[in-house]
Amino acid sequence: MATGRGEFFRSFMEGLDRIPAQPVAVTRQKNGGGGRPGADGRFAGPDRGQAGGRRTRRRPGAPQSPVRGTEPSCSGQAAGFPQIKSSSKENWLERLPSEILIKILSYLDAASLFCVSHVSKLLHRLANDDVMWQKLYTPEFGSQKWKPKTAADAAVKEDAAGDQSAGRWKKMYFRAMAGQDMNKWRKELKDISPYTGLPRQTEWVLRSLNVSWELTLCDHLGRESTLEHSRVFFFESSVIVRWSGGYVQYHHIRSIQLYGVRKEPLKSPKARKPHWRSLILKLDTKTQRHRVIGKDGLIKMLLLQPGVIVGIWRGQNRVAFIMVSLHFHKLVEKSLLGSPACPYSEPVDPPPVDDSDADLGLRGYTLHFVLHNTGTEIMSGHFRQLSCRTVQFQRGLVELRVINRTNLSQHRSLSGSIKLPWKFQDLEGAVENCCFMTLTLLDEFQKPFWCVSAPIYITMTKTSLSFDYKGDHFLMQYGNPDGEVRMKLVWLKEQKQFFLISLTVYVAVVKVNQRFSRAY
Structure with missing residues (x-):
């Protein structure tokens, strides 16, 4: 039905564009002459020149005037050419009465009506008519009993009911449509994995x-x-x-x-x-x-x-x-939920603040950490009860030691080599010493605090990072305004694999203060 209305409106516009231009009428003298009287007092006929009754021959290659009996213009335009207004430049649609335009727009669905409102100021005013949007809103949402489940939803409902400004029904329609569509998939995202702190589905x-x-x-x-x-x-x-x-x-x-x-x-x-x-x-x-x-x-x-x-x-x-x-x-x-010009802005949901807890935001962190490429997981780990003391603040960062270099029991090997496969049509290959890192840091309330997935690469160090292993030593580092990640690795030649001997996560103190309302 909606497609048919859109086709009707499109066909109507094409029909208006195909209306031929009206010919320009040329006023002729009553005596049948097409021009002014000549020197002898006679009018120049259709086949006579300006000087009298003799015919004027056209030079070969000279353009012929489509309208006879007109004088050359003193301007830079071609002589004798009347100003004909092209039908493509004339807005035939705006010449129709508003009642007819509203009737035409009433056959459109909501999406087509929204697009038409961006064509011109006139269509924008007519397409935002509250009567039309009320007719669109009532059949789809008028009979449904919507009960707010949260205080935020109740506030939105009250704002929509109390808004009496122009475009009220249009706003209500899109709010209801967005809420109806989001409820279908938000229910599936409520099942949270205790392992990653993210929705399972x-x-x-x-x-x-x-x-x-x-x-x-x-x-x-x-x-x-x-x-x-x-x-x-x-x-x-x-x-x-x-x-x-x-x-x-x-x-x-x-x-x-x-x-x-x-x-x-x-x-x-x-x-x-x-x-x-x-x-x-x-x-x-x-x-x-x-x-x-x-x-x-x-x-x-x-x-x-x-x-x-x-x-x-x-x-x-x-x-x-x-x-x-x-x-x-x-x-x-x-x-x-973002727009073509602005990304989605995540709502701020601060945890409960306990003023009696002097170390709030410095302990109880949980880290889910993965190194992987496009096909396999190189390393995966889950670490609990990570904490930091205020004396460990460095460069405005909270230091969370995940794998300690001096604790050999925490060291672990990486499965396979660090490389990133690629493919383009029938060609494929792999670039060594780079992969992807996915980090999920949960706070003590098991809510995502810092989440990042980005490329990471290794660089060889000139000095030895540990005296417990013999082999080449490497660093893997990542950083953004929210924090940093630093890993130390050793390449064991006999085993032909990397060994992770240190993993440290740094979180910006500013981020901690904003989240937990602190002043560290």
Whole structure:
């Protein structure tokens, strides 16, 4: 029904555009002459020149005037050409009475009506008519008894009921529509895993909602190209998304924007409509300097913070692929509830404050830590009861020692080598010494406090980090405004594997103070 209304409106607009232009009438003299009287007092007829009754021959190649009996203009325009107003420049739609336009708009569904409101000021005013939106709202939500479950929901309901301004029914319609759609998948996200502190069904919800991720690459001229993901890799607490670069030159890219997109099934009538895009990440490649984190015989990998890997063909500067790792924390909301210009803003839910607890925010942390690539987990660990003392504050960071270098019982080996496989069409390979890190830090109330999933790479140190092992020593480091991660590893030649001998997590004191209302 909604599609039929949209087709009717589209056909109506096309019909108006096909109306031919009205011909311009030329006023002729009563005596049948087409021009002014000549020197002898006679009028110049249709086949006579200005000087008398003789015919004026046209020079070969000279343009012929379509209207006779007109004088050349003194302006720069062509002589004798009347000003004909093209039908394509005339807005025939706005010449219709408002009653007819409202009648036409009443056949549209909510999505089409919302799009039409951005065409012109007149359509914006008519498409926001409260009577039309009330007729759309009442059949879908008027008979439903909605009972608020929280104080926030009750406040929204009271605001909608007390709002008597223009556009009230339009706001109520979209609020009800958004709430109805979100309730379907929010119920599935209430089942929290005690191991990771994240919803168990995040992957299932993303797949059932047909959520995908798109990249928009913008060059220095403002031209945009959109890439759809070619492959996704789901893990327990993150997902790796990969896009094929095609023929894009890296030095032409001005900015990279990551969007979450919910696509309707092809058989659905909503599949024709443009998909809603929710901005997740935006970075400027000109101001954000890249770092080479590894390469093989074909590919050179560049790292752009806060965590975008760009694979470049060696010697060509052409993009082969782009990879991003997304943490599961609020990923469904980030992929659906943001806008094309503004990312989703996570609501602040502070824990209960206990003024009698002097060490609130410094103890009781739980860490779920994973090192992985696109296919396998290199290392996974779960650590409880992490704490810090105020004397351990360094550079404005709270230090949480997860694996102590001096405690040999805590050291653990990594399964397999640290490498990141890649694939482009029929070509594939692996870049050594880099992978992905997924970190989930829970506070003492088992709520996510710091969640990050990003690329990480190893660098060799010149000095020995531990005298308990013989072999080459390496560092793996990551940092952003919320905190830092520092790992120390040893390569055991006989076992041909890495050994993790130290893992330390640093959290920004500012982040702790904001979360727990402290003043450390």
